[in-house]
Amino acid sequence: MRAAVVVPGGQYEITEVADPSPGPGELLLRVTACGFCGSDLKARDAMPAGTIMGHEFAGEIVGIGTDVSAGAGADMAGWRVGTHVAVLPALSCGRCEWCATGHVIHCPRVRLVGLGGTAGAFAELAVVTAAAAFPLPPEIDPRHGALVEPFAVGLHCVRTGRLEPGEDVLVVGSGAVGLTTIAWARARGAGRITAVDPAAIRRAAAESFGATDVLTSVDQAEAGAYHLVVECAGRAGLLDACVTAARPRGRIVLAGVTIEATPFQSWAALMKEVSVGFAVYYTPEEFRTVVAAFGSGLIDPAPLLARRVELAQVNEAFDALARTAASAKILVEP
Ligand SMILES: [Zn+2]
Ligand SMILES: [Zn+2]
Incomplete structure (x- = not known):
C-alpha cells in the first residue's frame, strides 16, 4: 500500500x-x-x-x-x-x-x-x-x-466540565478543540457562550459554531461571570485569567496542551473555591x-x-x- x-x-x-x-x-x-x-x-x-x-x-x-x-x-x-x-x-x-x-x-x-x-x-x-x-x-x-x-474532544471537555443547561461558558482559544467545545456547549443548552481568540478568522468560526459573543483576549472577559471556563489554547500563563472569569465555585477545564510550566495565583482560586480539571482524549x-x-x-x-x-x-x-x-x-x- x-x-x-x-x-x-x-x-x-x-x-x-x-x-x-x-x-x-x-x-x-x-x-x-x-x-x-x-x-x-x-x-x-x-x-x-x-x-x-x-x-x-x-x-x-x-x-x-x-x-x-x-x-x-x-x-x-x-x-x-x-x-x-x-x-x-x-x-x-x-x-x-x-x-x-x-x-x-x-x-x-x-x-x-x-x-x-x-x-x-x-x-x-x-x-x-x-x-x-x-x-x-x-x-x-x-x-x-x-x-x-x-468532536469527541469537544464533548469530553463539556462533560469533564459538568456543563448544565443554561450555564454560561467561556471558551479560550478557537482552534478545532475550541470550536467543537462551542458546538457541544450549544447542543447541551448553554446560555452565554463567549469565545476568545486573537485571530479574526477563528472568532468568525466560533460565532458560526454557536458562540454568542467573541473577544480577542481572555483578559477582556467579564470577571466572575462564567460557570465553566474551558482553556483550549494550550498556552502557559492563562490560568489566572480563567480564574478571574469564573464565578465563585466555577469549574475550569484545561484542555490545551503545553509543556511549559504555568504558575498561577492559588489565592484567587482559593477564595473562589473554583475546581480546576483537565481533559484529554x-x-x-x-x-x-x-x-x-x-x-x-x-x-x-x-x-x-x-x-x-x-x-x-x-x-x-x-x-x-x-x-x-x-x-x-x-x-x-x-
Ligand atoms: Zn488530533
Ligand atoms: Zn485496559
Whole structure:
C-alpha cells in the first residue's frame, strides 16, 4: 500500500510499504479520510523515521481478523466488510479497570494510533481493534467519520466540565478543540457562550459554531461571570485569567496542551473555591454520542471540514496547517 512515512528532517515521504493484516480481534480498514491536527504538528519531529502518523480517521472495513466479537459493531448483527467506521485512536486492552470504566486513554497497555504506538492512517490501509471502531450509519457521509474524533474532544471537555443547561461558558482559544467545545456547549443548552481568540478568522468560526459573543483576549472577559471556563489554547500563563472569569465555585477545564510550566495565583482560586480539571482524549461512550449526534443532526460536522487533499499532498497540507490560523480541518483521502 502507499503511505506517508516520517523521514528525518520533519517531512513525509510517500512510499510503498507492506500491507498490514488484521490479527485476532482486529479489523483491516481502507482509509476513507484522515484529518490533520495541531498535535500532529507538535509531535512530528519527535516521531521515529518510518512512523505512519494520522489519528483522526474513518475507513471502510475490507478485512476481519479472527475472534472479532467485541466492539460497537458487534452489537449490531456483527462486523461486515463494507461497513464504514470511525476510529477511536487509542487501542486499549479491554480488560483493565480503566477500559471497564471507559477511560481507555488511561489503560496501562494503551497504544496511541498514529502517534508512535501503532501505525496511523496517512496510508491506504490501517488495522485497528474492533473495540476502537464505531460503525457509521448510512446517513453520515463516510468522510465525516474522520471528524468524529475532534468532536469527541469537544464533548469530553463539556462533560469533564459538568456543563448544565443554561450555564454560561467561556471558551479560550478557537482552534478545532475550541470550536467543537462551542458546538457541544450549544447542543447541551448553554446560555452565554463567549469565545476568545486573537485571530479574526477563528472568532468568525466560533460565532458560526454557536458562540454568542467573541473577544480577542481572555483578559477582556467579564470577571466572575462564567460557570465553566474551558482553556483550549494550550498556552502557559492563562490560568489566572480563567480564574478571574469564573464565578465563585466555577469549574475550569484545561484542555490545551503545553509543556511549559504555568504558575498561577492559588489565592484567587482559593477564595473562589473554583475546581480546576483537565481533559484529554475521550471515552468510547463519547464516540458513540458523537456518531449519534451526526446522524440525528444535533451536530453538523460539515463546517469543520476545510478541504480535502490526496496522500501525495501531505507535506503541502502540513505546511499550510503550520502557516494558517484557520481552524477547520484538512482531510487526506488516501
Ligand atoms: Zn488530533
Ligand atoms: Zn485496559
